[in-house]
Amino acid sequence: MMEVPPTAGAELPGPASFVVELTDFSGPLDLLLTLIREEQVDIYDIPIARVAEQFLQRIRTLQLNEAADYLEMAARLLRIKAQLLLPRPEGDEGWDDPRAELVRRLLEYQQMREVVDVLERAGEERRNRFARAYLPQAAAPPESPLALSLSELLAAVDRILRVTKDPGVHDVVPRAIDVPGAIGVIRALLALRAHARWTDLVTRGAEPWQVLSTLLGLLEMAKLGECRVQQPRPFANVEITRDAASEAA
């Protein structure tokens, strides 16, 4: 449990291309883990001074071109080394091992490498089997119908709006009153579902012009027979129903 399996680095027989990939190192953590394995040191008790020195030496000889990532790790190792040299407070309690974060990252990275091994095996197995290559119907098959709803499109617009600082979508000019706009909203809502309530249309904190526009729009639509508007009792929520007749139209 406390030991890194010393065989871990040697469990890669197979084609020579594996070796090439390994010497390339996929990042500073990969290099660090390799050093720890080569030195056969305990991952929970890394001799930082020695490992840091090896690390620096290795990136010099390899002339790693993504040097920034490696240099950052080198700096981190040297910082930990310095912290370890500081006198500890009385007793060991309350002393945070400056290596703890590094150990955590190494373990996390090692776990990921385990998954990589799984994927690599699965990928290799699949690579060794060919799929059907000759397809006589060279003509593209007819396009299948698209499954997409307006609400999905609107949700996408909404995602973009929430995400982007300035998507430049429809410049909004405040208007005294906007009945066509309100009708558009109500239609969109009724297109999505048959019943709605006043509170679905007018949010808390809506501007007076918005409330008024919605009310006028609603009345206009009721007049046109596009919807029915009911209020069971005074001050109750107004119930809006898509009109069956207009639906059939």
Next chain:
Amino acid sequence: MTPLAKLLEAALFASARPVPTEELLALDPEASRAAVAAALEEIREHYDVEGHGVELTEIGGGWQILTRAEYTEAIERAQLAARPARLSAAALETLALIAYRQPLGRAEIEEIRGVSVGSVLKSLHERGLIDVVGRGEGLGRPLLYGTTPIFLEYFALRHLEELPRSDELAIALRAEPRAL
């Protein structure tokens, strides 16, 4: 089936074109021309006798395994019936951006979405949902995209103004968007 027949079957299956006998000979250096011919005959007979959905055919000096003609119609119908294509999140966001901000160029879309959208634009264009509507001013006069009548038809919109304005979206969206 004999080992050679199995090998030939795998090779014919994996090849992108009809394979001439010469090339089939390269599969097994120890197999004679007569052996390959016998193995091909074995495959053909096996497909016929055991009643497979495929058959071995010789076309233009090469060999290939083909789906029997009687099944092609059912296969094409099934492809159409079973694959109501869904747009990916990437395609949907791109379409949404174009709908609300047209005419719009590729560079602007990529800037907003943070990923390259070349293939997405291509597939939206192939589906007829967007089209090139002009050229931008800047360097290289980039293509500008807009939505098409098919787009409107698809969402049963009479015109683009029927889409909720951006400040109305929150309201329209509260109508349980998943439920459709």
Next chain:
Amino acid sequence: MTPLAKLLEAALFASARPVPTEELLALDPEASRAAVAAALEEIREHYDVEGHGVELTEIGGGWQILTRAEYTEAIERAQLAARPARLSAAALETLALIAYRQPLGRAEIEEIRGVSVGSVLKSLHERGLIDVVGRGEGLGRPLLYGTTPIFLEYFALRHLEELPRSDELAIALRAEPRAL
């Protein structure tokens, strides 16, 4: 083989990609799900018992006929088909993280891998192995990535659960993310 098995075989031969179960069901409107499953089992068994050069595999919710691995070398030597290039270590590491922790943002991947992954993400995205599946909460609402059906296809997995659970890996990590 039964008529349904022949039809399914023809459809599987006519596709270079795994055929979704739904599409197989659509081939014969009168065939039940159980009948299709039985016919698939019949094909699989026939390929195994009669000794064919191909076999039937279940991948990502669909079915695909693939050549048996033992013939790959001969087919490649005869230049009738070529294996695709392997994914790089960087690509595999990034995919492994996304597969296990999706939806996952770029910053988290970079923190665990210790390198910047912009170009890797771009190429995985272009190959269709990952897609943007949403936006994170934090600063700038980062793009979140997830794996695609093509990912399953690439590794011939039936579903994501076929990968070992994280607690089955030799090194088990705390469940709660990022808390130190």
